[in-house]
Amino acid sequence: MNEKKMRQNKLQITIIFIVILLITYLSAAITNFNFLDSVLTIPEAIGWMVSNLMITSETLDRMPSIMDKLLETVFMSIAATTFAAVISLFLALLGSQTTKVNNFFSVLARFIASFSRNIPVVAWSLILLISFGQNSMTGFLALFVGTLGFLTRAFIESIDEANQSSVEALTATGATYFHIVNKAVIPQSLPQMLSWILFMVETNIRSATLVGILTGTGIGAMFDLYYKSMNYQVVALITITIVVTVILIELLSNQIRRVIL
Template sequence: MPTKPTPQQFFRRRNRQLLIILLILIGIYWLSMVLVNFQTMSSLAQVPAGLIWLAKNFIPTQRSLSYLGAISFQLWRTLLVSIASTICAGLFSLFFAVLGAKPTAPAPYWRVIVRLGASLVRNIPVVAWSMILLFSFKQSDFTGFLALFFMTLGYLTRAFTETIEDLDPEKLNALRAVGATYLQCVFCGVLPEVATTLMSWLLYMIENNLRDATLVGILTGTGIGFLFNYYFKSFRYDAAGLIVLLIAVLVIALELTSTRIRKAIA
């Protein structure tokens, strides 16, 4: 009968495993560095000069404040697109999640269809969605809306599905035992239980989409992303720096608001 290892032997074995994993990761990094001819030390040596350049050029100045009106307007438009795309995607995701979650799926094949569809949509980057949709819908806010919508649809469908599957199945079984219909089970037994978690996911995706909307705007020529690209290519780095600062402030404000909402509905 094998003897139980002592605490010293257990921690010694665990440290040895961690060391092996660390060495493997270092080996993978070194191999990647050699294959792409990446010079680590010379690149790190350039970091201070790059940070100094950013501090000199991207700090907002008195002149950049004259662009505040245009920047605020485009930032507001970007925020609205982010919120609208997230809410619309959330509604569709909830519908698909109910069809795809194990406790509420009307038939087993719905689970397969929903999961495959969500994986396909989710694993296409938002940049790729923007480029694909750009050929069909041209440069417009609607193109950015659709790019954010499809990416959010994949993420929220999976998140909502897993949230519903974490429910206690006994509650649904009790409702079915007293003769509740499928819709009654969904609206009375499922949605009230997961509403808080679903709202948290929705608020998180609004924050995430605001950041992604900047990149989408650069590609689709709309919103705050287009304005940032325009100022950057015009060598008005102070105005571009003001845009970055305002985006950061808005994202932090959204995070604080989301935290308050989560606490209120918890």
């Protein structure tokens, strides 16, 4: 019986592997992608990067202005994440099976989370760009809406995973809804929620660069400016600065997670 099951699993894996290969081949054929040509262009691409992306002393003179824009991007990402976290907590309490007020608000909260989460941040940037124009408010709102959906969903799952015994004990004593939330639900879910907030801060700092290109704000706008003017040395410096910043924030977030979890 076990041998028969193993043969079936092996056959299924083989079929899945063949299907993946066929899909890959069809995708390459439709898009006129040639893997061999791509590999052969790698040495030429590396040579171009070495000759054009070298950081010079003149390039480093622009570091103060780069840092100003980078800090603007970081603070905008933190502000959007923090504000979205507050609203997400309210929606999660309404949407969770543990703390829902009624089915209508539960469905509504989950719908809002699903709608905002399933539209990419880039798409939100383009949609909001039409209404608000190229400014920091557009970038903030794009990050806020995308974060709202993700955190609401994450917070709902965190609340649903909380131990029900303390909730049932407080309910049995006649505690009010807000007392149950404050004493039983939030204390259990808070560490996981903080972890999700830190994760979204990291994600939003990465996304804010692309959002800035579209909305003309922050480090993304500066990247776009120097890229279009073909000043690739400054582009390289901006890219390295962004990468180093993201890595440092990720290390800090991981350290905080180890403390709170």
